[in-house]
Amino acid sequence: MNEPIKTKKISGRDRAYSYVRNIILSDPETAGTFLNEQELADRIGVSRTPVREALFMLATENLLQLVPNRGALVIPPSPDEIRQVMQAREMIEVWSVRHRVADHARIAATLEARVQAQRDLPNDAEFETFIELDRQFHLDLIRFSGNPVLSQMYEVLQARHITLGIKAMKRSAERLAQVLAEHQAIVDALAAGDLDRIEAAIRAHLDMTFRSLVLPV
Template sequence: MTSGRQLAYDHLKEVVLGDPSMQGRFVNEQALADEIGVSRTPIREALLLLAAEELVQLVPKRGAYVPPVGGKEIRELFEVRGMIECYAARRALELAAVPLERMRAELEGQRALRAADDPHEFIDRDHAFHAALVHAVGNEMLDRSYDGLRARQIRAGVVALFRAADRREAVLAEHEAIIEALASGDAEASAKAITAHLEETQRVLLKG
């Protein structure tokens, strides 16, 4: 059975932190407890975990503050993603382990969500698309490092969709370009396609 703390942690990480309207606001602990169906103690325990991950800031006598996604965080996130994902593309090609079917399935799932009101599932698919390539390398330490970026990646992705009305269509085209490059077996073209995709998302986020 999932503990109250885990329920609160997952909800905060996946739903609350992924809501652009929560940026620059304090978490309402009681409202969140009522929504999830737990006491405030698990909420506070979950917030301590998120504070340790630097996803929220605990302010004395005020509570948990969700800081806006800042330029420094965006640049660092995409720098790390670029290093991991470009390496994963090259290594997966070397191993003949590129998960083209899985990536195509995630892309088709995204296409089905292009007009959905809630952007979170679209961005969940976005993460799964990229994670499939990283996981194909078979390096568990690399997997853990990449999965540790998930909350920030989803948060940034949702914000990007809100900031650019045509971003969903652009993401679909950029993902298609990544698949085409990987299918061709060209490591440099694959790295360039991944880099172009990440740089465009970063540009949208930094543009504000």
């Protein structure tokens, strides 16, 4: 007789952490606002204790600031933090593609599918849907490095990645088309197997993202 498959139970703290990090903090409109423990607990369906633990974890990641008698403040990213996030992403992404030279054609095929999925989105698709595909595009780039520690490090940047990506889209109607062109340039460089061209395409993409976030509209 086959034994039933055991599934790992997700703790209330982890549910709260995932909800706040992936749903609340991915919305640029929440920047500068306070989160209420009880309201979050009611939404998630847990008690206040796991919510408090989750907020503390997010505060250690500098995504929130815990203010006594006020709640958890969603910290708006400063220009310096945006620059630092882009610098960290650049170092990880460039190292990843230089480390797996033999896999460039396979990486290009995978990323081409991501770009096509972005192109195929309907005109009325939510920015969040486009940015989720954008997130997967860059995460695929890292996963091909074969270094799980590097992938985990990159995952830490994902909350900011999503927030900043949506913010960039909302600031400029042209940014979506620019991202598609920049992603395609990365794919084409990978398909050509030109390391310098790949690195230049990644740097150009991240630089344009930074500029779209900090320069006046």
